[in-house]
Amino acid sequence: MLPLSRRLTSANFKASHLLSSKTSFSSSSHVLSRPTVEFIGLCSSGHLREAFERFKLEIWSDPNLFSHLIQACIPKNSLPLARQLHSLIVIAGCSADKFIANHLMNLYCEYGELDQAEALFGRMPRRNVMSCNILLKGYLKADNLEGARKVFEEMPDRNVPSWNAMITGYVQSKRNGEALSFFSEMHKEGFLPDVFTVSSVLGGCAGLRALYAGRQAHSYAVKSAFEPNMVVASSLAHMYMKCGSLGEGEAVIRSMPVKHVVAWNTLIAGKALNGSPEGVMDQYNLMKIAGQVPDKITFVSVLSACSDLATLGQGQQVHAEAMKRGATSAAGVASSLVSMYSRCGCLEESMKAFSECKEKDVVLWSSILAAHGFHGKGEKVIELFEEMQEKGIEVNEITFLSLLYACSHCGLKDKGVEFFTMMVERYELKPRLEHYTCMVDLLGRSGSLHEAEETIRSMPAKPDAVIWKTLLFASMVHKNTEMAKRAAEEVLRVDPQDSASYVLLSNIHASAKRWKDVSEVRKSMRDQNVKKEPGISWVEIKNRVYQFIMLDKSHPHYAEINIYLKELIAEMKLRGYIPDMGSVLHDMDDEEKEHNLVHHSEKLAIAFALMNTPAGSPIRVMKNLRVCRDCHVAIKYISEIKARQIIVRDSSRFHHFKNGSCSCGDYW
DNA sequence: GTAGGGTTAG
Numbered sequence: 001m002l003p004l005s006r007r008l009t010s011a012n013f014k015a016s017h018l019l020s021s022k023t024s025f026s027s028s029s030h031v032l033s034r035p036t037v038e039f040i041g042l043c044s045s046g047h048l049r050e051a052f053e054r055f056k057l058e059i060w061s062d063p064n065l066f067s068h069l070i071q072a073c074i075p076k077n078s079l080p081l082a083r084q085l086h087s088l089i090v091i092a093g094c095s096a097d098k099f100i101a102n103h104l105m106n107l108y109c110e111y112g113e114l115d116q117a118e119a120l121f122g123r124m125p126r127r128n129v130m131s132c133n134i135l136l137k138g139y140l141k142a143d144n145l146e147g148a149r150k151v152f153e154e155m156p157d158r159n160v161p162s163w164n165a166m167i168t169g170y171v172q173s174k175r176n177g178e179a180l181s182f183f184s185e186m187h188k189e190g191f192l193p194d195v196f197t198v199s200s201v202l203g204g205c206a207g208l209r210a211l212y213a214g215r216q217a218h219s220y221a222v223k224s225a226f227e228p229n230m231v232v233a234s235s236l237a238h239m240y241m242k243c244g245s246l247g248e249g250e251a252v253i254r255s256m257p258v259k260h261v262v263a264w265n266t267l268i269a270g271k272a273l274n275g276s277p278e279g280v281m282d283q284y285n286l287m288k289i290a291g292q293v294p295d296k297i298t299f300v301s302v303l304s305a306c307s308d309l310a311t312l313g314q315g316q317q318v319h320a321e322a323m324k325r326g327a328t329s330a331a332g333v334a335s336s337l338v339s340m341y342s343r344c345g346c347l348e349e350s351m352k353a354f355s356e357c358k359e360k361d362v363v364l365w366s367s368i369l370a371a372h373g374f375h376g377k378g379e380k381v382i383e384l385f386e387e388m389q390e391k392g393i394e395v396n397e398i399t400f401l402s403l404l405y406a407c408s409h410c411g412l413k414d415k416g417v418e419f420f421t422m423m424v425e426r427y428e429l430k431p432r433l434e435h436y437t438c439m440v441d442l443l444g445r446s447g448s449l450h451e452a453e454e455t456i457r458s459m460p461a462k463p464d465a466v467i468w469k470t471l472l473f474a475s476m477v478h479k480n481t482e483m484a485k486r487a488a489e490e491v492l493r494v495d496p497q498d499s500a501s502y503v504l505l506s507n508i509h510a511s512a513k514r515w516k517d518v519s520e521v522r523k524s525m526r527d528q529n530v531k532k533e534p535g536i537s538w539v540e541i542k543n544r545v546y547q548f549i550m551l552d553k554s555h556p557h558y559a560e561i562n563i564y565l566k567e568l569i570a571e572m573k574l575r576g577y578i579p580d581m582g583s584v585l586h587d588m589d590d591e592e593k594e595h596n597l598v599h600h601s602e603k604l605a606i607a608f609a610l611m612n613t614p615a616g617s618p619i620r621v622m623k624n625l626r627v628c629r630d631c632h633v634a635i636k637y638i639s640e641i642k643a644r645q646i647i648v649r650d651s652s653r654f655h656h657f658k659n660g661s662c663s664c665g666d667y668w
Numbered sequence: 669g670t671a672g673g674g675t676t677a678g
Contacts, residue, residue: 133669137669161669164669164670165669167670168669168670194670195670196669196670197670198670199670199671200669200670200671202670202671203670203671229670229671230671231670231671232670232671233671234671234672235670235671235672236671237671237672238671238672260671261672262671262672263671263672264672265671265672265673266671266672267672268672268673269672269673270672272673295672295673296673296674297672297673297674298672298673299673299674300672300673300674301672301673301674303674304673304674330674331674332673332674332675333673333674334674335673335674335675336673336674336675337674338674338675339674339675361674362675363674363675364674364675365675366675366676367674367675367676368675369675370675370676371675396675397676398675398676399675399676400676401675401676401677402675402676402677404677405676405677408677432676432677433677434676434677434678435677436677437677437678438677438678439677440677441677441678465678466677466678467677467678469678470677470678473678626678651678652677652678
């Protein structure tokens with residue numbers, strides 16, 4: 001057979017066309033002929049080459065068939081194929097056809113080939129709204145907002161979809177303020193917003209936490225009868241929940257006649273946003289009772305809630321369900337799994353979820369780094385990071401945050417400094433306050449207190465209570481009372497409600513026997529109406545979570561736990577345990593102090609778990625505050641005496657106690 | 669063409 005180009009230019013084209021007239025069809029016909037149907041079928045099932053070879057002649061007689069071919073090219077994700085198609089179209093002399101040119105432009109936009117799209121656009125004799133919108137969306141898809149804006153501004157006329165594209169594009173790039181400006185401009189120019197506009201605008205309001213603007217959009221939606229639209233309704237609910245108005249969000253969802261999976265997910269995410277992981281689990285269960293099938297986004301939210309709650313049993317059940325639905329291959333679900341297992345104390349399972357995911361992205365890589373950092377495996381974090389670099393995986397601010405965090409928790413000061421420099425110089429990433437906080441932690445805890453303080457004083461970001469608290473903690477560890485005092489005062493200047501800093505400040509004064517200062521701190525605590533945050537621990541036994549509050553006598557098992565602990569502590573003392581009175585406030589007598597220590601929530605939880613789980617099984621406890629020095633020593637003894645592995649997750653990391661020692665190497 | 673999600677300092 002002649003090459004196509006030859007056949008085209010050859011004079012016998014017409015003849016060959018006529019020869020095949022039996023199978024040819026007319027473009028004006030409304031009834032699709034059998035070959036057309038067959039051709040479309042081949043295209044949409046991805047058999048492009050076959051479609052082209054078999055229906056060459058039909059294509060010549062009806063160039064619109066090219067459109068089907070072009071559209072079928074998009075999901076094939078093959079740029080070479082697209083280019084071949086383009087040259088065929090040029091050869092066929094159809095490239096000036098407005099309809100085909102638009103399709104081609106769209107094709108190049110899909111592949112991010114904006115130069116090609118621009119070239120086609122430039123050759124168009126008359127640019128209609130449709131062509132402009134296609135190019136506009138191409139720029140938005142490529143995250144090139146400036147390019148999109150230029151096209152938008154130079155458009156001869158616009159329609160509602162043009163405005164919608166701009167609003168959506170800006171919302172998706174988190175430039176919500178500008179998105180809303182487009183909306184008001186659109187309104188001024190007399191365009192009528194549709195459901196698409198309203199949905200995007202609500203997304204913008206959610207991003208800005210702009211409840212007032214969100215309410216206005218809501219009343220517009222009501223007036224225009226858009227509320228029954230599923231997308232509008234879920235956007236509305238999301239907006240309310242993101243703005244902290246959980247009740248209004250729930251009301252919107254309640255009013256939906258049919259709760260679609262997205263509505264459930266919005267509700268679930270809303271519970272998470274408003275700090276209620278228990279609520280997340282409740283809604284997830286209700287969703288399943290209602291017969292709704294969870295999707296990968298459901299799993300992501302629910303698994304994150306499990307990692308907040310540190311309820312391994314529940315997490316495993318959700319994991320099983322996700323596996324059943326084939327959702328674990330998605331990078332998002334894998335990231336949540338990595339984080340959940342790590343935060344529930346099972347690092348091996350994190351690693352398994354990580355390895356099993358085939359399409360790893362930055363977030364998943366950052367999750368596995370953070371997971372190892374959380375367990376004090378600094379060397380492994382560095383090894384994984386190097387692997388990441390070798391493989392040329394994208395690196396972002398959060399990757400570095402995980403890295404720096406790992407270094408500070410493992411005492412790898414030099415490595416941490418090296419990574420911080422690498423981040424700024426090689427990757428040109430701008431450190432955020434969080435990165436500086438990691439550096440202060442890294443420097444301070446490894447003993448370079450002055451460098452740490454200097455970091456705060458010289459950084460471009462405005463210090464918050466957290467960074468000063470980090471310095472405060474480091475100066476307490478290294479017993480630099482002058483610096484601790486300075487840091488505590490800075491914390492309280494930024495956040496006068498910070499109870500932990502009052503307690504630390506009062507302890508500093510007490511250890512220097514400055515009783516007058518102690519009572520002054522106590523007085524300002526009273527004046528500010530600050531209450532010490534009570535220590536709370538949780539332990540999961542047979543899928544039930546038990547909560548223990550420090551000194552809580554109202555606990556139903558208080559009496560038994562008390563007897564058990566007394567015996568245990570007597571045995572510990574025989575082996576050399578001495579209660580560390582320094583971990584208690586200084587204005588009580590020793591007996592009272594010891595009673596206080598014995599009833600720290602983690603000791604209660606561990607005692608309860610020892611009483612209620614089979615010998616030799618590991619115990620996993622979660623605590624809201626950091627483990628105190630005394631408990632840390634005590635748990636080491638308990639792990640030896642009872643021959644149990646005790647895994648404690650405190651507010652900042654994991655401690656694996658085994659045979660009388662802890663994985664953190666007493667550095668925490 | 670529009671909606672919901674993941675990693676992250678203390």
